[in-house]
Amino acid sequence: MAFKKSGGPAGWLTGGRERKSYYVYFTGQNIFYAIVSNCLTTYFALIGVDLLKIAGVMLAVKVWDAINDALFGVIFDAVKFKSGKKYLPWLRISLVLIPLATIAMFAIPRGASEAVQLGWFAAAYLVWDTVYTLCDVPIYGIITAMTDNVDERNSMMSYKSIWGGVGGFIGPLIVTTFVSEEVGSNYTIAVVVCAIIGFLTMVPACFGLKERIVPVEEESFSLGKMFRYLFKNKYLLLYYSGFFFYSSVNYVNALNVLASYYLFHDTLFTTFVGLVGAPFSLIGALIVPKLVRRFDKIVVFRVSVLLTVITGVIMWLVGYQSLTNFFIINTIRTIPLSTMGVMLFMFTPDCAEYGKFKTGIDAKGITFSIQTFMVKLTAAISSALSVFLLGLEAVGWVNVEAANFDELTALGVTQTPHALDAFWLIYALIPSIGYLASYLVWRFYNLKDKDVQIMAKCNAGEISREEAEASLSRKY
Numbered sequence: 001m002a003f004k005k006s007g008g009p010a011g012w013l014t015g016g017r018e019r020k021s022y023y024v025y026f027t028g029q030n031i032f033y034a035i036v037s038n039c040l041t042t043y044f045a046l047i048g049v050d051l052l053k054i055a056g057v058m059l060a061v062k063v064w065d066a067i068n069d070a071l072f073g074v075i076f077d078a079v080k081f082k083s084g085k086k087y088l089p090w091l092r093i094s095l096v097l098i099p100l101a102t103i104a105m106f107a108i109p110r111g112a113s114e115a116v117q118l119g120w121f122a123a124a125y126l127v128w129d130t131v132y133t134l135c136d137v138p139i140y141g142i143i144t145a146m147t148d149n150v151d152e153r154n155s156m157m158s159y160k161s162i163w164g165g166v167g168g169f170i171g172p173l174i175v176t177t178f179v180s181e182e183v184g185s186n187y188t189i190a191v192v193v194c195a196i197i198g199f200l201t202m203v204p205a206c207f208g209l210k211e212r213i214v215p216v217e218e219e220s221f222s223l224g225k226m227f228r229y230l231f232k233n234k235y236l237l238l239y240y241s242g243f244f245f246y247s248s249v250n251y252v253n254a255l256n257v258l259a260s261y262y263l264f265h266d267t268l269f270t271t272f273v274g275l276v277g278a279p280f281s282l283i284g285a286l287i288v289p290k291l292v293r294r295f296d297k298i299v300v301f302r303v304s305v306l307l308t309v310i311t312g313v314i315m316w317l318v319g320y321q322s323l324t325n326f327f328i329i330n331t332i333r334t335i336p337l338s339t340m341g342v343m344l345f346m347f348t349p350d351c352a353e354y355g356k357f358k359t360g361i362d363a364k365g366i367t368f369s370i371q372t373f374m375v376k377l378t379a380a381i382s383s384a385l386s387v388f389l390l391g392l393e394a395v396g397w398v399n400v401e402a403a404n405f406d407e408l409t410a411l412g413v414t415q416t417p418h419a420l421d422a423f424w425l426i427y428a429l430i431p432s433i434g435y436l437a438s439y440l441v442w443r444f445y446n447l448k449d450k451d452v453q454i455m456a457k458c459n460a461g462e463i464s465r466e467e468a469e470a471s472l473s474r475k476y
Helices: 016-047 051-078 088-106 114-141 150-179 189-206 223-232 236-247 252-262 269-294 298-316 323-343 346-361 364-391 405-411 417-442 449-459 465-470
Strands: none
Touching: 016 051, 016 088, 016 150, 016 189, 016 252, 016 364, 051 114, 051 364, 088 114, 088 150, 088 189, 114 346, 150 189, 150 252, 150 269, 150 323, 150 346, 150 449, 223 346, 223 364, 236 346, 236 364, 236 417, 252 269, 252 298, 252 364, 252 405, 252 417, 269 298, 269 323, 269 449, 298 323, 298 417, 346 364, 346 449, 417 449, 449 465
């Protein structure tokens, strides 16, 4: 099957404008994701609701999440739209729902009873969790329909991560600035501004992406087939087992504002550190496409994880008393951390190709549903974990009620030295332990890029299975 080249290196199928709309979509999507994952902890620390109860609600919502992600994966592979498109209709459906659901989460009425506030948050979180699934599975899965060129996919996944990182930075930056001592606004207004920006950046992809690659054959799905497929796709399960350990303790960004205010005595300090470190993050992100052309990407990925662990432990040992030391170590750490962040979701399309090649079942919906489920599950765990740890009596954290940090400063609330030391351990060391656990799991992931390219060609019908098996570096 041949396609007319529409821009890019030889063999690439996508056009330049199309790729840009794909990248920018992740800016908007990550604005919403970063607001929820990075700002909720600080938001709850200021509205006065019991932190342990909030942590319980966060985890309870994941019961529905486990159900809706599995169901959506089945529905996604079964639903046939009249347009013949598999991914774009879902992106368009979620386009308006995600901004509205995000705003609702940060509009909990002040002055209402604790029961009402908890109920409001639980309902808003359930809705947000559901509609986010409607966009996350399709936007990651659509790349397998845009092109079957693995080099093109790797490049697109790298650059979309850079643009996604922009969104992940812009969202919390806007919110933090709005609620800082300097501005003194509130979370609802800040999130509305972010929602408008996020919506505008997601629109082009919803109407500009093209689905070119049609599966040679498709099979209807049932839950029984889904579980049989999962157990046969060992690399998907292996990768996301490691991802679970990594992402479940990846709550540092959620605590940045509290760290800035209580440890470094300026709400915008870690934001400033992030701005200075942005060029180093960009360096880490930009070298990924070059590195994965020269080395197998799992090797590059594992090295980045290990360097992140080492620098994290050093940061904890040095401590928070010196702003200069924190600034230097954190800036250096941004290079392996950004490299790892760019590569996190480059492996899911490979696992999808492996699953099709191994089982004969085209289950991209299930494959990317697992990715979405794991992202949201671990995001909930990390958010709940940070809130839970702060709420522990042994930590001794003082709970407050304030609209912003200007009001908090006026109240004169302080934390004990013991609470600050416990906070530093939670902030700096525990995440590094989780990253180390993920590194040990990922040591066993050995699906090679060149073999994935061969599998993709076989899955697209360009070569026979016999030709593919003869060309693989080993038997899978």
